[in-house]
Amino acid sequence: MSGILLVADxxxxxxxxxxxxxxxxxxxxxxxxxxxxxxxxIARSPGDFTAALNLPGVDEIxxxxxxxxxxxxxxxxxxxxxxxxxxxxRLILAGNTVNGMAYAAAVAARLGxxxxxxxxxxxVEEGAIVATRSxxxxxxxxxxxxxxxxVVTLTLRGATFIAPEGAGQATVSAAAxxxxxxxxxxxxxxxxxxxxxxxxIEKAEFILSIGRGIGDEKAVPRFQALADKLGAxxxxxxxxxDSGWLPKPHQVGQSGKxxxxxxxxxxxxxxxxxxxxxxxxxxxxVIAVNTDADAPIFSVAKYGATVDLFELADALERQFx
Ligand code: FAD
Numbered sequence: 001m002s003g004i005l006l007v008a009d010x011x012x013x014x015x016x017x018x019x020x021x022x023x024x025x026x027x028x029x030x031x032x033x034x035x036x037x038x039x040x041x042i043a044r045s046p047g048d049f050t051a052a053l054n055l056p057g058v059d060e061i062x063x064x065x066x067x068x069x070x071x072x073x074x075x076x077x078x079x080x081x082x083x084x085x086x087x088x089x090r091l092i093l094a095g096n097t098v099n100g101m102a103y104a105a106a107v108a109a110r111l112g113x114x115x116x117x118x119x120x121x122x123x124v125e126e127g128a129i130v131a132t133r134s135x136x137x138x139x140x141x142x143x144x145x146x147x148x149x150x151v152v153t154l155t156l157r158g159a160t161f162i163a164p165e166g167a168g169q170a171t172v173s174a175a176a177x178x179x180x181x182x183x184x185x186x187x188x189x190x191x192x193x194x195x196x197x198x199x200x201i202e203k204a205e206f207i208l209s210i211g212r213g214i215g216d217e218k219a220v221p222r223f224q225a226l227a228d229k230l231g232a233x234x235x236x237x238x239x240x241x242d243s244g245w246l247p248k249p250h251q252v253g254q255s256g257k258x259x260x261x262x263x264x265x266x267x268x269x270x271x272x273x274x275x276x277x278x279x280x281x282x283x284x285x286v287i288a289v290n291t292d293a294d295a296p297i298f299s300v301a302k303y304g305a306t307v308d309l310f311e312l313a314d315a316l317e318r319q320f321x
Contacts, residue, residue, distance in 0.1 A: 001088045001150050003035030007080055008053055009095035015049050018095035020163035025122050025156050026093060027057045032124025033090050038062055042079050044069040050172050058170040064177055070188035073102035075179055080107050082177045091129060096155035108153035114146030117155045197249030199233050201257035206264045209235035209252055213269015213309055217245040226313060229320050237270045252279040259283060268309040272297025
């Protein structure tokens with residue numbers, strides 16, 4: 001077994017950035033693994049993507065034409081498995097995207113390969129593939145080896161690996177796969193676009209951010225009004241967004257937005273979990289308001305008050321109304 005099989009990622013007719021980033025990731029281990037780097041593109045019109053995928057380091061591009069125009073995890077899984085059984089690669093790469101997550105683990109299970117998701121680094125050490133991923137809520141990084149697994153399937157995190165620039169010299173050919181057993185198993189119904197964001201946490205200079213400490217969705221309009229009054233952008237922690245109290249673009253943190261331009265951050269009823277701190281701990285002036293004096297948010301705060309956030313809201317409203 002040798003070589004790398006990389007599955008290109010695309011949606012709505014656009015090639016996802018992760019596709020080229022995976023080529024950059026593959027370059028890190030290609031010599032150690034040996035064999036060619038093959039990119040497979042599975043689409044209604046795969047030829048639309050071959051030029052953009054013909055990057056330095058890619059040896060061959062293999063195309064699979066699908067019956068439907070939308071991503072179909074069953075078709076992708078079947079096509080990747082059939083190509084992998086013919087090619088016998090040592091490494092299979094997919095994006096850690098909505099698409100990649102829908103088929104990569106199934107591919108690994110069918111091939112009996114090792115598997116790790118959301119990998120942030122790749123290496124070959126003493127001939128063995130080693131993948132790094134975060135664990136325990138991003139508190140540690142773990143190096144994973146896959147003893148006894150001749151094939152390894154990995155999904156890679158986006159915006160982590162550097163895409164190569166320039167044009168490559170890959171050959172392009174159509175793969176001989178039979179998708180008749182899986183065609184039509186899954187019906188694509190619709191794409192639902194996320195509502196347009198009317199906040200830009202990354203650009204905001206003053207953020208008033210609310211956490212689970214506000215207790216109830218009914219309190220949100222009060223803090224929106226307070227933010228408007230103060231000239232602040234309303235931010236929130238993840239539970240507030242996950243509960244649907246505020247739309248996702250308001251969320252600050254690792255799986256939300258980083259408040260890159262913020263100068264003043266007021267955190268109301270936010271405990272300061274490491275994932276929240278990821279998005280705001282760099283800010284010069286953080287004011288934390290929390291009834292728990294031991295809350296970790298105070299470790300990044302310039303000013304802190306261990307008071308009830310509603311009492312503070314009352315006082316601010318009196319002051320600014
Ligand atoms: P809690 O931790 O429940 O804290 C509520 C705080 O309010 C408490 O400290 C409490 O003392 C205080 N409080 C309660 N009542 C009052 C009151 N009346 N007055 C004053 N204080 C009060 N979280 C994010 O925020 N952003 C992310 O991007 C994010 N990404 C994540 C990604 C992953 C992979 C994982 C595993 C988790 C992520 N999380 C993220 C979740 C994170 O781990 C925490 O669960 C979350 O940040 C907690 O939100 P919180 O502080 O609002 O709630």
